[in-house]
Amino acid sequence: MSPRTQTSFLRPLAVIAILILGAYWAGARWGTRQPINVEAIPNPVDSAAVKNVSFAERDAALSGDEALNVRIYRQSSSAVANILTKATEYDFWMDPVPVEGAGSGFVIDAKGYILTNFHVVQGAQTIEVVLGDQSRHSAKFIGADQRNDVALVKIEPGKKPLAVLPLGDSAALQVGQKVLAIGNPFGFQSTLTTGVVSALGRTVQTGQNTLIDEAIQTDAAINRGNSGGPLINTHGEVIGINSAIYTPTGTTAGIGFAIPINTAKRIAHDLITDGRVHQAFIGVETIPINESFAEALGLPAQEGLLVQTTTRGGPAAQAGIKGGDRVGQAGMRRFYIGGDVITAIDGQKVSGQLDINLVLNRKRPGDTVNVSLFRGGKKMDVPVKLGERPGND
Numbered sequence: 001m002s003p004r005t006q007t008s009f010l011r012p013l014a015v016i017a018i019l020i021l022g023a024y025w026a027g028a029r030w031g032t033r034q035p036i037n038v039e040a041i042p043n044p045v046d047s048a049a050v051k052n053v054s055f056a057e058r059d060a061a062l063s064g065d066e067a068l069n070v071r072i073y074r075q076s077s078s079a080v081a082n083i084l085t086k087a088t089e090y091d092f093w094m095d096p097v098p099v100e101g102a103g104s105g106f107v108i109d110a111k112g113y114i115l116t117n118f119h120v121v122q123g124a125q126t127i128e129v130v131l132g133d134q135s136r137h138s139a140k141f142i143g144a145d146q147r148n149d150v151a152l153v154k155i156e157p158g159k160k161p162l163a164v165l166p167l168g169d170s171a172a173l174q175v176g177q178k179v180l181a182i183g184n185p186f187g188f189q190s191t192l193t194t195g196v197v198s199a200l201g202r203t204v205q206t207g208q209n210t211l212i213d214e215a216i217q218t219d220a221a222i223n224r225g226n227s228g229g230p231l232i233n234t235h236g237e238v239i240g241i242n243s244a245i246y247t248p249t250g251t252t253a254g255i256g257f258a259i260p261i262n263t264a265k266r267i268a269h270d271l272i273t274d275g276r277v278h279q280a281f282i283g284v285e286t287i288p289i290n291e292s293f294a295e296a297l298g299l300p301a302q303e304g305l306l307v308q309t310t311t312r313g314g315p316a317a318q319a320g321i322k323g324g325d326r327v328g329q330a331g332m333r334r335f336y337i338g339g340d341v342i343t344a345i346d347g348q349k350v351s352g353q354l355d356i357n358l359v360l361n362r363k364r365p366g367d368t369v370n371v372s373l374f375r376g377g378k379k380m381d382v383p384v385k386l387g388e389r390p391g392n393d
Contacts (some may be wrong), residue, residue: 009337072180072236073192078132079163079227081105081114082184083139083153085124104128104183104229104355105153106165106238108268112137112155116228116262117243118144129155131188132163137289143271147210147279147357149243150259150267151228165230168237170260173216181220181242181256183229195220204257206244209353213361214241215257222256232259240314257278280363281389283314284321287335288352297328300374303351307339319384321371344372362387 059067084137087100103120107113112131116343121127127139137155144151177197185191199217217262218231222242231240240258247253270277294302308324310317324336344349346369363369365388370381 015284019137024246027389032084055065068234069180069192069194072232073182074231074311076165076180077182077190077192080182080184080190081107081108081116082130082187082189082229083114083116083120084128084130085121086126088121088125092206098363102184102187102225103227104225104242104263106161106228106230107131107223108159110162110237112157112162113142113180113268113272114139114155115154115241115268116153117241117259118146118149118150118151118282121153122344126151129153130189135160143276145267146269146279147361148338149206149212149261150209150241150264152268152271153267164245165232167261167265168233168238168239170214170216170239170262173200173233173239174308178234179216179220179239180219180232180234181218181222181223181229182232183225183226183242185221185223186227187288191226192219197318198255200258202312205243205354211354211357211361212257212259212261214260216260218256218258219254220259221254226256237349244341248262267369278365279389280386281315281358281385282356282363282369282384284342285309285323286353286356289341293330296348297337300344300377300379301341302348304339304341304343304374305350305352305356306335306341307335315384315387316371319382320373321373321384333393341374342371343374345369347372348391367391 036162059070062070078142081104081200083103083105087099087101089099092096100371101120101124103116105114105120108115121141122142127141129135129137129139132215139155140152142152168370175197178203179195179197181193183191195218197216198219202215202217204212204215216231216239220231226242229242230238231242233239239261239262241261242256242258245253246255254312267277287309289299289301289304289306291302299306307321322340324339326336326338328335328337344350345356348355348359350356350359359369363386363387368383368385371384372381
């Protein structure tokens, strides 16, 4: 078939196809069209009318748990602070690089004192606080307990009264209690999340020598920016400071940790009344030992701490605890040998500096602890009256 014959043969088919499609389209668009039920479409929301609905009317429609969440948030969020910091760091070429940070905190009294984490304000050159009502205030760093990661800052509220969060009793908590967290995750101010107390009494190491003692574990969502914010019970009382999360991804995995408010209350009291935190101090420098290390040095214990030095005039030195008197070396590592080997303090085994910090964290200057140790091959118990850690302000 020639191209011309092929074209003339296809043309009538194309016309027929167009007529069929047109008839189908007309029937679909007009012949089978269903009428719209206008009454089934809801009227647009009258936003002006919604604004006139009272809180009481809105609350009446809430479930019991929803009403509780709303009430706690309504009475607490205005006292939760967004803490913004600025600092200067230096790059490889020692050029200054401005660094900004953000975290959370909460007002604890009408004078403007605000509790937060130390790591939120650490190294900050300027601190600005934005409260729940969006008022902005310059803040002054008052002091911190670095070991417990708690810091206190202060704003000047002026004549305007501040909303204040009441502080509860973290010792009265039970696993399963409902808790609410308010903070500023990723900069989203005044965000509420809820959960329960998942566990109590954890010891969480947050740094080489820092820890959360008696940590409150919760599944309330905590993310970057929540640090320093309050963990609140159903009475509206702060029972913890949200501080750390366990996460394989950098975001919440349902395991968060809060510093007990009883710890923070003690720290805040010291800072407000005395301008410094009163921390117990024993005055020893040690290195951990293990089985192979003990065998190589012929030590009488296979686990514990080998005393390197004692602080001159410090509690351990005054109690007669002895440091090393000669130098040993293992590879590139140099250390003192011949000193006492501490195995326990007040009956609690110690195998690292964190263990000592944990014991001291539960003591106050002036308390006496019983130090179990070996001197040569002789085991003895030495009472040590604790002093005050120097330079902790």
